[in-house]
Amino acid sequence: MLVVKELSRNCHQIVTNLSLISLHLELTRTHVTGYESAGAAFLNAHSLPRSSQFQPSSHGRDKNSTETFGMGLTVTVPASEAELVQAVQDVVADGIIQGSREYNKDEYIASAEAADSTSAFPKWDGPGRTFYKIRKNAIDPRNFKDTGDAGTLAVRYVVQPGNEKSAILKIDAVFVDDLHLRAHPSNGSVEGAEYAAIQDHIATMHLQAERNADEKQRKEQEVAAKELERKHEQQRNELAIAQSPDETTQKYVERLRHDVERMVKSPGAQLRSAPFRSASSIVPVPAGARVVILISTPYWFGVETDSGQHGWIHHNQLELLP
Numbered sequence: 001m002l003v004v005k006e007l008s009r010n011c012h013q014i015v016t017n018l019s020l021i022s023l024h025l026e027l028t029r030t031h032v033t034g035y036e037s038a039g040a041a042f043l044n045a046h047s048l049p050r051s052s053q054f055q056p057s058s059h060g061r062d063k064n065s066t067e068t069f070g071m072g073l074t075v076t077v078p079a080s081e082a083e084l085v086q087a088v089q090d091v092v093a094d095g096i097i098q099g100s101r102e103y104n105k106d107e108y109i110a111s112a113e114a115a116d117s118t119s120a121f122p123k124w125d126g127p128g129r130t131f132y133k134i135r136k137n138a139i140d141p142r143n144f145k146d147t148g149d150a151g152t153l154a155v156r157y158v159v160q161p162g163n164e165k166s167a168i169l170k171i172d173a174v175f176v177d178d179l180h181l182r183a184h185p186s187n188g189s190v191e192g193a194e195y196a197a198i199q200d201h202i203a204t205m206h207l208q209a210e211r212n213a214d215e216k217q218r219k220e221q222e223v224a225a226k227e228l229e230r231k232h233e234q235q236r237n238e239l240a241i242a243q244s245p246d247e248t249t250q251k252y253v254e255r256l257r258h259d260v261e262r263m264v265k266s267p268g269a270q271l272r273s274a275p276f277r278s279a280s281s282i283v284p285v286p287a288g289a290r291v292v293i294l295i296s297t298p299y300w301f302g303v304e305t306d307s308g309q310h311g312w313i314h315h316n317q318l319e320l321l322p
Contacts, residue, residue: 069145070185072172073195079202081159081167085129087201088157088169091194092133097153099173099193100186103140108193109153111135120154120176120183128160128168143189144175151177155194171195262301262318264289269318271311275300282311291318 077084097109112135117123124130138153158170173190174183266287272279275297285291285305291313295302300312 067187073191084167087198092131099190100141118154128158131157144184149177275312
């Protein structure tokens with residue numbers, strides 16, 4: 001009888017425990033269902049499909065941060081395509097990669113080299129011109145995803161035509177470790193810093209172009225001012241000649257003749273067919289003969305002889321009338 005009572009008491013305890021477990025499971029299920037309903041309501045409220053939640057970016061994200069990697073840089077540059085190409089070539093050849101640094105070293109990566117191509121990037125089949133800058137044996141470069149080894153850091157620049165006043169620039173940076181040959185994308189720091197260097201070069205080119213234009217305009221103004229002063233001087237001389245009160249017509253003609261006539265020096269000269277020493281001789285002109293100047297150049301006079309022949313005589317072979 002005692003044994004039956006003991007079994008009955010044990011069975012009651014087991015039933016009680018099973019009931020408690022069942023109740024706990026029910027409460028747990030209720031809470032989970034509530035959370036699921038709340039999550040579904042949030043998704044519906046934001047019009048996002050469940051499949052899109054918590055999916056990693058196609059460009060990759062660092063699991064321990066919110067940095068975005070592998071996005072690259074595409075920008076419309078307010079410069080001509082030729083100017084942009086020149087600026088990119090200058091930056092590619094500068095020997096440094098901005099926006100990153102090696103472990104415990106400078107604020108940039110030195111000893112970079114220009115390259116025609118690199119295996120760090122797939123072959124570029126799109127429009128535009130491509131340029132590459134690489135740095136081999138880079139140690140743990142900063143601002144690349146999950147780096148920690150040595151490898152090759154590469155930057156690719158693509159210049160594409162835009163309109164008359166702008167061009168398109170694409171910059172991408174990647175680090176490929178030597179151990180696993182795995183590509184580690186940039187977080188954008190290298191692309192941004194390299195573009196800033198390109199902007200500096202374009203600004204310098206524009207400033208130099210403005211200075212050259214200003215200098216050209218200044219020289220043109222100087223030439224125009226000198227020509228204007230020459231014309232004014234000529235007008236003053238002509239006015240002075242016309243208004244000489246004591247000068248007779250005969251004296252005036254003689255003075256004009258004196259200004260336009262020259263005498264051939266000894267031992268004489270050759271009247272040439274053109275203003276060159278190698279030009280053919282038309283006729284010899286004896287010393288002391290007078291010629292009338294018709295055309296004046298820096299080295300030769302186009303003249304007419306007493307006999308009416310026309311040709312050229314060098315300045316050194318003529319002298320003023322006595």
